[in-house]
Amino acid sequence: MFAGCGVPDLSIHDHLCFVYGDHTEAQQALLEYVVAGLARHERVCVFATAGAASATIDIELRRVGVPVDALAGAGALILGSAEEAYLSGGSFDADRCLTRYAEAARAAVAEGFTGLRAYAESQFLLGRPDSLAAWPAYELRADLLATQLPITAVCAYDSRRWPADDLMMAETVHTRRSRSHSAVRLHAGRDGVLRLSGEIDFCVARQLHRLLVSTAAARTRPVLDVSGVSFIDVSAARSLGTACEEVAGRLGPTTIRGATPLLRQIWDLTSWSDSFPNVIIEA
Secondary structure (H helix, E strand, O other), rough: OOOOOOOOOOOOOOEEEEEOEOOOHHHHHHHHHHHHHOOOOOOOEEEEEOOHHHHHHHHHHHHHHOOHHHHOOOOOEEEEEHHHHHHHHOOOOOOHHHHHHHHHHHHHHOOOOOOEEEEEOOHHOOOOOOHHHHHHHHHHHHHHHHHHHHEEEEEEEEOOOOHHHHHHHHOOEEEOOOOOOOEEEEEEEEOOOEEEEEEEEEHHHHEEEEHHHHHHHOOOEEEEEEEEEEEEEEHHHHHHHHHHHHHOOOOOOOOEEOHHHHHHHHHHHOHHHHHOOEEEOOO
């Protein structure tokens, strides 16, 4: 599955950031992903963009003998436009999109399918600054949603078109990634706990704060696991504290679990226990 990108077969609750640079390999990867979902009796949705690898998925499926029309008629296969799916009304609304995904997953199960399997091309975001700015927080909330419902999701990014910085931030907020170029990762565990890993410095501090605050409503547990953080500087540590304190009214006191000796030392030297009374630091 996903030949050439080092990612094994995906299952329910997986949320993959699929970065590709080769059109033919991406087409083959998508074909295998769709066929595997149909074999598992999942409802499969592909939201394509003109000119992207996904644009000819109906042709590729027919080429290998998949009865596209019959499956579409039975509700097992849905082929649509990413622009229409995500920009209904002309603008991107994260709450609306997440609600639709949740409803679609529940409806799929109610209608006898084993889950919902989705593939969405992301090129529709390019050239839309407001939508692009809101996307990382949406992806993190989608990551949380996928841990709670029978959803398998792939978000596809053509590396030849995406700006490197925006692509790095998108990769940060997925449970699974097809490559490891991003040094930072913030994703949802299946226990509902957010997990932060990598090297966290002033360069990502502001984005980290925005992600933690904007996803508070979707989080089920006030715990942030930082055991995977190999380095953190003062700016990033302050962002953690500020964000956790800011959402305390909604989530209650937040536990930063798995804090390294460096993070605990920063916290002690700056007396941030007084500044952030609703943040609990645990080793």
